[in-house]
Amino acid sequence: MNLLLLEEADxxxxxxxxxxxxxxxxxxxxxxxxxxxxxxVGRIGGLMGRAEVLHLEAGEAQLQVSLDQPxxxxxxxxxxxxxxxxxxxxxxxxxxxTMGVPKLVLVNSYRVEKSFWQTPFLEPEAIREQLILGLEQxxxxxxxxxxxxxxxxxxxxxxxxxxxxxxxxxxxHPGSYxxxxxxxxxxxxxxIGPEGxxxxxxxxxxxxxGLQPVQLGERIxxxxxxxxxxxxxxx
Amino acid sequence: MNLLLLEEADxxxxxxxxxxxxxxxxxxxxxxxxxxxxxxVGRIGGLMGRAEVLHLEAGEAQLQVSLDQPxxxxxxxxxxxxxxxxxxxxxxxxxxxTMGVPKLVLVNSYRVEKSFWQTPFLEPEAIREQLILGLEQxxxxxxxxxxxxxxxxxxxxxxxxxxxxxxxxxxxHPGSYxxxxxxxxxxxxxxIGPEGxxxxxxxxxxxxxGLQPVQLGERIxxxxxxxxxxxxxxx
Numbered sequence: 001m002n003l004l005l006l007e008e009a010d011x012x013x014x015x016x017x018x019x020x021x022x023x024x025x026x027x028x029x030x031x032x033x034x035x036x037x038x039x040x041v042g043r044i045g046g047l048m049g050r051a052e053v054l055h056l057e058a059g060e061a062q063l064q065v066s067l068d069q070p071x072x073x074x075x076x077x078x079x080x081x082x083x084x085x086x087x088x089x090x091x092x093x094x095x096x097x098t099m100g101v102p103k104l105v106l107v108n109s110y111r112v113e114k115s116f117w118q119t120p121f122l123e124p125e126a127i128r129e130q131l132i133l134g135l136e137q138x139x140x141x142x143x144x145x146x147x148x149x150x151x152x153x154x155x156x157x158x159x160x161x162x163x164x165x166x167x168x169x170x171x172x173h174p175g176s177y178x179x180x181x182x183x184x185x186x187x188x189x190x191x192i193g194p195e196g197x198x199x200x201x202x203x204x205x206x207x208x209x210g211l212q213p214v215q216l217g218e219r220i221x222x223x224x225x226x227x228x229x230x231x232x233x234x235x
Numbered sequence: 236m237n238l239l240l241l242e243e244a245d246x247x248x249x250x251x252x253x254x255x256x257x258x259x260x261x262x263x264x265x266x267x268x269x270x271x272x273x274x275x276v277g278r279i280g281g282l283m284g285r286a287e288v289l290h291l292e293a294g295e296a297q298l299q300v301s302l303d304q305p306x307x308x309x310x311x312x313x314x315x316x317x318x319x320x321x322x323x324x325x326x327x328x329x330x331x332x333t334m335g336v337p338k339l340v341l342v343n344s345y346r347v348e349k350s351f352w353q354t355p356f357l358e359p360e361a362i363r364e365q366l367i368l369g370l371e372q373x374x375x376x377x378x379x380x381x382x383x384x385x386x387x388x389x390x391x392x393x394x395x396x397x398x399x400x401x402x403x404x405x406x407x408h409p410g411s412y413x414x415x416x417x418x419x420x421x422x423x424x425x426x427i428g429p430e431g432x433x434x435x436x437x438x439x440x441x442x443x444x445g446l447q448p449v450q451l452g453e454r455i456x457x458x459x460x461x462x463x464x465x466x467x468x469x470x
Contacts, residue, residue, distance in 0.1 A: 137457060139454070
């Protein structure tokens with residue numbers, strides 16, 4: 001945790017918060033803070049700054065907060081991801097929050113196992129928990145927007161064209177396609193497939209909605225690694 | 236598992252292998268292979284190709300092997316990594332094998348917790364297990380070389396200059412340094428620090444041995460993400 005994120009409900013005054021949950025445990029057990037210590041904090045969706053520990057007890061900490069720095073800018077990107085398997089989903093949510101993705105669409109694909117849609121990790125609270133971990137890691141306060149699209153065709157045909165309009169539309173896909181471009185100077189819409197890749201019908205439909213295939217070489221990366229590698233190349 | 240890796244001990248003839256371990260379980264439970272099916276295989280350290288299932292029983296499979304393709308090329312890189320915490324170490328070993336890193340040096344640093352050096356995940360067999368998983372993911376047969384350097388100063392002063400000679404020497408480090416270069420056309424020696432980063436003394440010593448700091452922006456990435464992001468930018 002490189003940034004302690006404060007929720008609205010933590011504030012008991014404009015510059016005063018009370019913490020009682022895992023963040024208190026983390027402060028005490030990992031950072032071993034004492035009264036008078038100063039910590040990096042951020043208000044969810046708002047500014048970042050520092051907090052001084054005013055009181056500290058077993059079950060509660062009170063901090064005086066001073067927020068004056070904007071969070072880092074996000075990438076100019078909408079990321080579309082075929083729903084990964086549940087364990088990978090949690091890691092990917094952290095990763096996209098860490099990398100500064102502002103908007104993630106989780107979409108169905110022919111090679112997504114149906115059972116993946118049943119995971120409790122898709123509950124809003126479970127998604128938020130992983131995003132918060134990513135923001136704490138990277139020092140950011142703004143939660144990415146996560147949209148769930150259980151049906152591929154209506155999403156790609158009806159809603160994707162609006163998303164991809166005036167952006168560089170790309171699909172990460174192995175094969176004899178152009179290499180993924182580097183250091184692009186435009187907003188991007190990027191789709192990344194499931195393990196085993198998109199099927200030709202899906203590539204076709206994504207293409208009609210403005211997303212063209214690009215490749216990263218012959219190695220087959222796990223989804224989390226592919227996301228990081230593609231974003232590091234693009235931006 | 237995108238490639239079934241064959242060990243020397245599996246071969247009962249030049250073109251015939253017998254499998255009995257987790258690879259057999261995986262073939263049966265995940266790929267649900269039957270006699271006559273063809274699988275992608277590779278010989279550790281050697282060629283890749285296909286194998287046909289000749290016999291299949293509960294505890295044993297016999298495959299006829301035909302190997303004719305070279306594995307993918309590795310990156311022109313020596314990666315130096317401050318020893319990550321054990322759980323991250325396992326993931327990083329998979330990641331570097333997946334990304335095509337040929338040589339990894341795990342080194343001590345001031346901010347590496349001493350207890351990390353006690354982990355059983357540093358045993359040669361445990362390291363090999365993770366590397367194999369990475370090779371199976373990416374379809375490669377050549378195990379990266381992993382070197383363990385428990386003392387920072389003798390490694391950096393005595394052995395690093397030889398490693399970094401005639402390479403682009405870089406240290407991933409946050410701060411007001413040049414941005415990490417893109418698509419370099421030279422062999423690289425890259426050092427990545429622990430959580431919390433290198434200390435100034437270490438940056439200084441790495442610099443004297445030919446490694447100059449470069450940064451990836453203000454976001455603080457986990458080690459695994461930083462490795463992937465830096466390699467995707469550099470190559």
